[in-house]
Every structure is written in structure tokens, then in C-alpha cells.
Amino acid sequence: MARSAKIARRSFLIGSALVAGGLAFGYWRFVTPGPNPLRVGLGPDQATLNPYVILAPGGVTVIAPRAAMGQGAQSALAMLLAEEMDLDWETLRVIHGPPSDVYYNGAATAEALPFAPTDHSLLARGAREAGQVAAKFLGLQLTGGSSSIPDGFDKMRRAGAAARAVLLQAAARRTGLQPEVLKTAGSAVILPDGTRLRYVDLIPEARSIAPPQDPPLKPREAWRLIGRRVLRKGIEARSTGTERYGIDMVLPGMVFATVRRNPHLGAGVRRLDMSKAAAARGVHKVMPVRGGYAVVADNTWRAFQAADLVQVDWAPATYPADSAAMFAEVAGSFTEARRDSRLKDEGDVEAALSAPGAEVIEAEYRAPYLAHAPLEPMNATAWLRDGALTIWAGCQVPLYAASAAARAAGIPADRVSLHVLPMGGSFGRRLEDDFIAQAAEVAAAMPGVPVKMTWSREEDMTHDFCRPLAMARGRGRVGRGRIEALDLAIAAPSTTASQMGRLGLPSMGPDTAIVAGAWDQPLAIEALRITGYRVPEMAPVSSWRSVGASVNGFFHEGFIDELLQAAGADPLQARLRMITDAPSRKVLEAVGEMSSWGAPLPAGWGRGLAFTLSFGVPVAEVVDVEQTDQGLSIRRAFVAADLGVVVDPVTTQSQMQGGLIWGLGHAMGAEITFARGAIEQRNFDSYPFLRISQCPEIHTRALEVGDRVHGIGEPCVPPAAPALAAAIFRATGKRLREMPFSRQVDFA
Known part of the structure; x- marks a missing residue:
């Protein structure tokens, strides 16, 4: 089907869904501010300037309405508001705030849309805006999908700027001065003579002033918090064991x-x-x-x-009793009756693969169920x-x-x-x-x-809603030192249908999570097709850090590495030739520079490269391994990512390191298996993860070249497994196509 025809059909389907859901009719409700939930229970000596700020005699409290899971989102959101409101970072307090649809997450819907992150067409932009509307009407106050910063980047800054404007008006009322001659700094209004009026002292006047709807924001050159290394809110409590979970x-x-x-x-x-x-x-x-x-x-x-x-x-x-039967169900799902999507279909794949003299390279990849296994059950x-x-x-x-x-x-x-x-x-x-x-x-x-x-630890492990198991079958052809055709089919249960069903929400259309991290990669290949097949739900499944991209990064990049090896092409230079997205090219160039790509390695070492674009963030990773008498040892890792704007450099670095470690550890040894209908792994002793002694030396670089702001909690996970697999291949000659890798190799 021609690309234009597919886009037209997609446009019709999305437009129809919006009209049927009443979103087009109700758009005015979307742009109308909701009631401020902070007014409930507000003390007589307190003031709330908008749903994100409370003033009280004891100081300023910022509502950062996203869950604190160790990822630092609350602190980063508070930083955005504090920047515009000119708050004293040391003294402000940050809390989650009450549940309310005022705190809807509009950015969280983007991953479910059938548009690649690099698609900036009018249709794609309209669909993303429609997703914002839907999120508000659904009351989608959600933390996930690396969406806290993309969703909050403008919201929190506008809330801070609006609060600052109110306080300037309050100070003007008290002093009789014009707001234009007043300044703000350190949670205070500064008068022309240097007198400081603390924000909290202006509560009586501020309570009766309506905040502006569209306040001007600071230019980037005036930022004093955003992009600076500051102590993360809550890190002291988490580091000293005094946090109250x-x-x-x-x-x-x-x-x-x-x-x-x-x-x-x-x-x-x-x-x-x-x-x-x-x-x-x-x-x-x-x-x-x-x-x-x-x-x-x-x-x-x-x-x-x-x-x-x-x-x-x-x-x-009610599902197959053991893992072998479950994988058999997945293997049996590569049928037209179970085809869920074909979001990428460029060129004539069948003709390219069946051309006279064409040598077709084929491979099958597998990924197991995985548990979330947080330390706090x-x-x-x-x-x-x-x-x-x-x-x-x-x-x-x-x-x-x-x-x-x-x-x-x-x-x-x-x-x-x-x-x-x-x-x-x-x-x-x-x-x-x-x-x-x-x-x-x-x-x-x-x-x-x-x-x-x-819950006991055993109850927590055996009653998880796991990441789905999945399989991929790839066919490809190479020639002239490049990939000429690639056909990748992926089969997995639908995370979206399983999860939305439990929330009582509808799951319509194809599940992009089945093919995320594969169909949406910015690569130019003459004949390219990515097909998703929906496996009937077996054990219930749910979102797991980086969701579908966590397996598809391995499937897609693993097979890409196989094809490039067959073509005799350099993994970095070949990807740079194929890439069609400028920020993605920059992260590949950056990781090549960081790792001194092309320099000789010591004997017994192997080096692997992988790239995945997920959650709007292009990430490239290089992993170096060494063969030792005790087994394979991961020596070094390099991570480059583009976020558009780095809000909190310290948290960004931590998340880049953490995502890599998460991806490496699960690829090495973790899996959930079933026997007699039940999960076999009951505690951490049977669910091995990366140990401190196995952790490599990690180098990170966060770029700011893209035109949109993105989150970083998940995007560094998908490239880790394929980069490690590629490094192991170059060190040992073993091509790993199934996780966990410990089934086939030994790690030191």
C-alpha cells in the first residue's frame, strides 16, 4: 500500500475516534482550567496560587504530581517551577499532592499512537494534541512512559511564572509601587531599595489575585536552575535510610x-x-x-x-501450563489471522528477498517473561x-x-x-x-x-504482571556492503490490552507496544517491513521499564548486527549511512567519539554497538567485554542520548547509568518461567541480576540537539542487550539470539 494511502487511512481512523469520543466537540473544556484541588482543606493563613503552589507561614510547597520511585521526577518538576518562580531551592518543600484530573499527563499517550517520534507531519502533531485532550478527559494522572518531564516542562514553568506574577501584584498592592520596578529572587520580592518581601509574607494580598493564564517565560539564557547541578530533592532521605516508604x-x-x-x-x-x-x-x-x-x-x-x-x-x-507451551503459542502466532500491525512497509520486501541469486539470512530471537521485582514489595x-x-x-x-x-x-x-x-x-x-x-x-x-x-517477597514475585515473552523472526539480504532488505516479524501478547482491561479502559486498534523500538527506527533501507502479531493473552502482563522496546531493541538491533556482519560493514559507519534523523546521527557520532571506536582492543576483548530510538529519545551504546578464566566480564560501557533539554544533569546521568545496568542485568541472567501454571522464581536467589562486582565502568553523554524535550528513565534500557550480545559475538564468535544470555555463556 502506498505511504500516502496509509497515512490517509490512519488520519480517517484517528479523526473518527476523536469525533466518536466527543473530543472535537469538547475541546473548549480541555483549554478551560480545572478547579484547584489544593483549595480543599486550605488553612486561613495559607494561599494556593494555582494547583502547583501552596504558600504557608513555614514556607513554599511545590506540588510535583508524579510518583517518587527513585527516578527523580518530582525534583526535576519542582526545578522547572522554581526556575520561573524564583524560589530558594534549599528551603522549598516538594510533595506529590492529591489525586486529581487537573494533573493529567498528556505526554503519556504519545507512545500509543501509530506515529514515529521522528514524524513531525501535521497529522502526527494533530494526533499528539488529540492525545493531550483524551488524557485530560480520562483523568490520566499517570507516572510512566518517561513522560513526566515532557508533560511537565511547559506546565510547571507556566505555573511558576503565573505564581511569580501574582506575588509581584501582591507586593505592588502592599507598597504602592508598579510591578515593573520589582524583582524576585530567593522566594522574595525585591523592592528598588533592596528591601525583601518574603513570598509567604504576601499571603493576605496574594489570596485574592487571579493568576494570569499565559505568563511570559524566562529565556534560556536566564535560567539559573534548569540544567545546573543541584542537590536533588529527597536524595538525602533516600541516602540515609530516613525516607518513609x-x-x-x-x-x-x-x-x-x-x-x-x-x-x-x-x-x-x-x-x-x-x-x-x-x-x-x-x-x-x-x-x-x-x-x-x-x-x-x-x-x-x-x-x-x-x-x-x-x-x-x-x-x-486457564493458560498453558509451562514455558515451553507458552513459547509454542507465541511461535504459532505468526499467522495472518493474528497480524496486529504493519506500521513499516517500504519498498518491495518479497521481491528483494526472492530476487535471483539473493542469499537470504534468517534468524529467530526470543525473550522471556520478566518480573518488575522492586525492592519494596x-x-x-x-x-x-x-x-x-x-x-x-x-x-x-x-x-x-x-x-x-x-x-x-x-x-x-x-x-x-x-x-x-x-x-x-x-x-x-x-x-x-x-x-x-x-x-x-x-x-x-x-x-x-x-x-x-x-505482601511477602514470594507473593510479590509470583503474582507480578510480567513483561510479556516474545519472539521475532528476521529475514534479510545484504549486498554492496549494506543492508538491502529487512523483514522482521514480532509476536507478543498485548501489554496494552491486558493493562487497559484491568483499568476498565478500552484498547482499540493495533498495539504499538508489540513493535515499539523496531518499526519506528529512523533507518533508510530500500526494502523494509516490520510486522506485529498479537499472541492471545496467557498470563496477565503489564508495562515494564521501556515496555515493548525492551525486547524489540534486542530483536531489531541484534538482527541488524547480524546483517552488517554478513555485509562486512563497520557497525558504526553503516548505521551512520542508514540514519535519517539528525539527533540520532549525533548520538551515534558521540558514542563513537567517547569509545574511540575503531581503536584496537586488547586480546580477548570484544566490542558491540547498538542504537534504539524509544520514547522519542535516540540512544547509542557501546559495550566492551573480555574473556577471562572465570567467564565473560563486562569492562566498559558508553552511553549517548539526546534529550532536547537536560533539566537535571545529575538525575539524567543516574538514569542513563541505571537504564544501562537494568538492561544488561536482565539480559545476562533474569527470566520468569512457568511450571504447572505457576511462576517458578520466588525470590532474588532464583532471579539473578547484575552484581556490583560485575558492573562496568560507565561513561555517559547527554546531548541537547533535538527540538523537543524528552524523559530519560527508560530509553537507555533497549540498546543494552543488543550491544552486549554484539560484544560477546566479537569476543567469542557466539551469536546470542535468546535471553537470558547465561543459558549460553558464562559470566565472571
């Missing part, structure tokens, strides 16, 4: 619960005998819950111990009093979690208050609300008593 929650009279569910995910209970557990020491209550049972005791350990005493007959799994504290439910928990989708809690407790949604706490990791796991609903269900059975519900 959900699992640390303590309330007077609290009881402690745990939940056990059917290890056959999604299945129910045939029979429960809770008598032994109910008679155990310290146990207050044993009760059935959806899919399993809960034990409430006077401490968490006793709840864990009593839970082992329950005799239960679990219903069987799932937990939530719930307290039902006088028909109202209060919840304290780490959560990435607070509005949906509050709704799930209301349903579980059998109360109206407006009777639920959710306090979002810092999290000891998530990697996508806390996009789910199952554990919050469980806490609410138990609390509803014990009204008036606060209940802290905590």
Missing part, C-alpha cells in the same frame, strides 16, 4: 495483614480451610478475598506465618472510618487506584482519600492497583481499625 507506615492501633492469591494467575479458589490459621498466635482475622485469602494479625511476620497454615485448593490456570495501608476510606500507598495511577479501592470497599469513589507515598522501586509494577484494592477489601471487613497490608 509505604512499608514504613505506622498508625495508632494498626493491625497487620498479608494476602495470598492463587499462584495460577487470574484463577479462583475451590476450597478454603482457614481454621488452623485462625487459631494461630496473634491472628485477629482470616478472610477470603478476591482470588485468595487474607490474614490479619498483630504483626506482619505472624500474618505471614499464619498464611502458610491455610489449606487451600486452587482452581487451575507491594503494600498499602487502609483505614475505613465513618464510611470514608483513607489509603496510604505508593502508586503510579492514583485516580484509578482510588476508584479500585472504592469498588473493593463498597463505598462511593468520592469517599476515598489516597495519599501517594515514596516508593522503593516500581519499574512499572505500581501502575497496577491490585494490592491497593486488597488493602481496601480487608479494611472494609475491619471498620475503624487501620490495616497495613504487606
Whole structure:
């Protein structure tokens, strides 16, 4: 099908969806500011200038309405607002704030659209704007998709600038001076004679001044915080062990619960005998819950111990019983009936691969299920009093979690208050609300008593919503030192359908996550086709750090490396010839310079390069490995990425390093396998990850050449596995096409 015809059809489908959803009719509602949720419970000596700022006698509080999972998003968002408001960085306080659709995340919808990040056409821009509208109407207050900074870059700066304008007006009212002669710095208005009026002292005047809707923003040359190395908010508490996570929650009279569910995910209970557990020491209550049972005791350990005493007959799994059968289902999905998308189809692939004398290179790649496995297991504290439910928990989708809690407790949604706490990791796991609903269900059975519900590590590992398993089949042809044809087919269950189904949201059209990190790469190949096949859902799956690109980076770049090797081409120079996107070219050039690409390596070493564009961010990585008597050792790694604007250099560097480590560690040894319908890995001893002694020396470089602002939490994950695989091939001659690599090679 011609490219123009495909675009026209896509335009019609998107336009129809918008009209059917009422978005075109309701656009005026999108541009109308929502009510300020901070006005509820505001003290008489306090003022809120907009949904992102509270003034109180004790100082200024900034609402950064994205989850604190260790990724530094709250601090970076606060930096954007503080820049425009001229706040004293040392004294301002940062909190998550209440759940509210005012804090919708419009940038989070971009990854689901069938437009590549490099597509700047009118149609693509219109679709992204429509996604913003949809996110507001859906109340999509979400942390994920590396979208916090792209979504907040303008919002937070405008909020800060609007608050500053109000305070200048307040100072003008108090002094009789014109706002134009006043300045701001360090959370104060500065009068012409140097007198400082603290922002918090201007609360009486500021309370009655409406903020401007479109305040002017500082030019980049005037920035004093953005792009500077400052101490990240919250890092001291996290570094000293004084941070209060959900699992640390303590309330007077609290009881402690745990939940056990059917290890056959999604299945129910045939029979429960809770008598032994109910008679155990310290146990207050044993009760059935959806899919399993809960034990409430006077401490968490006793709840864990009593839970082992329950005799239960679990219903069987409805999906294939073991990993071999699951992969067979994936392998059987490469059929026209299960074709989900073909978002890239350029040139005549079949003609190129069947041309006389053409030597076709074929390969099959595999990736396993993977767990999120955050250090802090799932937990939530719930307290039902006088028909109202209060919840304290780490959560990435607070509005949906509050709704799930209301349903579980059998109360109206407006009777639920959710306090979002810092999290000891998530990697996508806390996009789910199952554990919050469980806490609410138990609390509803014990009204008036606060209940802290905590999963055991084993429950957390065996009841994860994993990253999907997947397979890819590649066919290609090379000639004249380059790739002439590439046909890549990818089969995986739909993360989007599984996850949206649990949230009660529709999942329409193709799932771009199945082919993300493959179809949207800015490469010029004469005959190029990327096809996605949807595997029927087996075990429920969910978003995992970098989602579909986490496997497709390996599939796509792994096969690209095979073809370039067959063509006798240099991996860096060949990619530079193929690349069609200027920022992507820059990151490849940067990583080549950083790693001294082309320089000789010591004997026994191998070097691999990979590139992936995901979440709008082009990332190139080089990995060096060495063969030793103890096994393969990863010696050095180089990472270059383009973010458009680097808001927080310290956090950016940490996320670049962390993404690489995450990708390397899972590629090396991690997998989730099934036997008899249940997950086999129960703790970290059976789910190996990169150890400190295995971590390479890491060099990073963040570029600012693109025309849009991007996040960096996920994009450095996808290139790690293929770069490592390419390095291992050059060191050992072994071509790795299946993760984890430890199935085929030994690591030191």
C-alpha cells in the first residue's frame, strides 16, 4: 500500500475516534482550567496560587504530581517551577499532592499512537494534541512512559511564572509601587531599595489575585536552575535510610495483614480451610478475598506465618501450563489471522528477498517473561472510618487506584482519600492497583481499625504482571556492503490490552507496544517491513521499564548486527549511512567519539554497538567485554542520548547509568518461567541480576540537539542487550539470539 494511502487511512481512523469520543466537540473544556484541588482543606493563613503552589507561614510547597520511585521526577518538576518562580531551592518543600484530573499527563499517550517520534507531519502533531485532550478527559494522572518531564516542562514553568506574577501584584498592592520596578529572587520580592518581601509574607494580598493564564517565560539564557547541578530533592532521605516508604507506615492501633492469591494467575479458589490459621498466635482475622485469602494479625511476620497454615485448593490456570507451551503459542502466532500491525512497509520486501541469486539470512530471537521485582514489595495501608476510606500507598495511577479501592470497599469513589507515598522501586509494577484494592477489601471487613497490608517477597514475585515473552523472526539480504532488505516479524501478547482491561479502559486498534523500538527506527533501507502479531493473552502482563522496546531493541538491533556482519560493514559507519534523523546521527557520532571506536582492543576483548530510538529519545551504546578464566566480564560501557533539554544533569546521568545496568542485568541472567501454571522464581536467589562486582565502568553523554524535550528513565534500557550480545559475538564468535544470555555463556 502506498505511504500516502496509509497515512490517509490512519488520519480517517484517528479523526473518527476523536469525533466518536466527543473530543472535537469538547475541546473548549480541555483549554478551560480545572478547579484547584489544593483549595480543599486550605488553612486561613495559607494561599494556593494555582494547583502547583501552596504558600504557608513555614514556607513554599511545590506540588510535583508524579510518583517518587527513585527516578527523580518530582525534583526535576519542582526545578522547572522554581526556575520561573524564583524560589530558594534549599528551603522549598516538594510533595506529590492529591489525586486529581487537573494533573493529567498528556505526554503519556504519545507512545500509543501509530506515529514515529521522528514524524513531525501535521497529522502526527494533530494526533499528539488529540492525545493531550483524551488524557485530560480520562483523568490520566499517570507516572510512566518517561513522560513526566515532557508533560511537565511547559506546565510547571507556566505555573511558576503565573505564581511569580501574582506575588509581584501582591507586593505592588502592599507598597504602592508598579510591578515593573520589582524583582524576585530567593522566594522574595525585591523592592528598588533592596528591601525583601518574603513570598509567604504576601499571603493576605496574594489570596485574592487571579493568576494570569499565559505568563511570559524566562529565556534560556536566564535560567539559573534548569540544567545546573543541584542537590536533588529527597536524595538525602533516600541516602540515609530516613525516607518513609509505604512499608514504613505506622498508625495508632494498626493491625497487620498479608494476602495470598492463587499462584495460577487470574484463577479462583475451590476450597478454603482457614481454621488452623485462625487459631494461630496473634491472628485477629482470616478472610477470603478476591482470588485468595487474607490474614490479619498483630504483626506482619505472624500474618505471614499464619498464611502458610491455610489449606487451600486452587482452581487451575486457564493458560498453558509451562514455558515451553507458552513459547509454542507465541511461535504459532505468526499467522495472518493474528497480524496486529504493519506500521513499516517500504519498498518491495518479497521481491528483494526472492530476487535471483539473493542469499537470504534468517534468524529467530526470543525473550522471556520478566518480573518488575522492586525492592519494596507491594503494600498499602487502609483505614475505613465513618464510611470514608483513607489509603496510604505508593502508586503510579492514583485516580484509578482510588476508584479500585472504592469498588473493593463498597463505598462511593468520592469517599476515598489516597495519599501517594515514596516508593522503593516500581519499574512499572505500581501502575497496577491490585494490592491497593486488597488493602481496601480487608479494611472494609475491619471498620475503624487501620490495616497495613504487606505482601511477602514470594507473593510479590509470583503474582507480578510480567513483561510479556516474545519472539521475532528476521529475514534479510545484504549486498554492496549494506543492508538491502529487512523483514522482521514480532509476536507478543498485548501489554496494552491486558493493562487497559484491568483499568476498565478500552484498547482499540493495533498495539504499538508489540513493535515499539523496531518499526519506528529512523533507518533508510530500500526494502523494509516490520510486522506485529498479537499472541492471545496467557498470563496477565503489564508495562515494564521501556515496555515493548525492551525486547524489540534486542530483536531489531541484534538482527541488524547480524546483517552488517554478513555485509562486512563497520557497525558504526553503516548505521551512520542508514540514519535519517539528525539527533540520532549525533548520538551515534558521540558514542563513537567517547569509545574511540575503531581503536584496537586488547586480546580477548570484544566490542558491540547498538542504537534504539524509544520514547522519542535516540540512544547509542557501546559495550566492551573480555574473556577471562572465570567467564565473560563486562569492562566498559558508553552511553549517548539526546534529550532536547537536560533539566537535571545529575538525575539524567543516574538514569542513563541505571537504564544501562537494568538492561544488561536482565539480559545476562533474569527470566520468569512457568511450571504447572505457576511462576517458578520466588525470590532474588532464583532471579539473578547484575552484581556490583560485575558492573562496568560507565561513561555517559547527554546531548541537547533535538527540538523537543524528552524523559530519560527508560530509553537507555533497549540498546543494552543488543550491544552486549554484539560484544560477546566479537569476543567469542557466539551469536546470542535468546535471553537470558547465561543459558549460553558464562559470566565472571
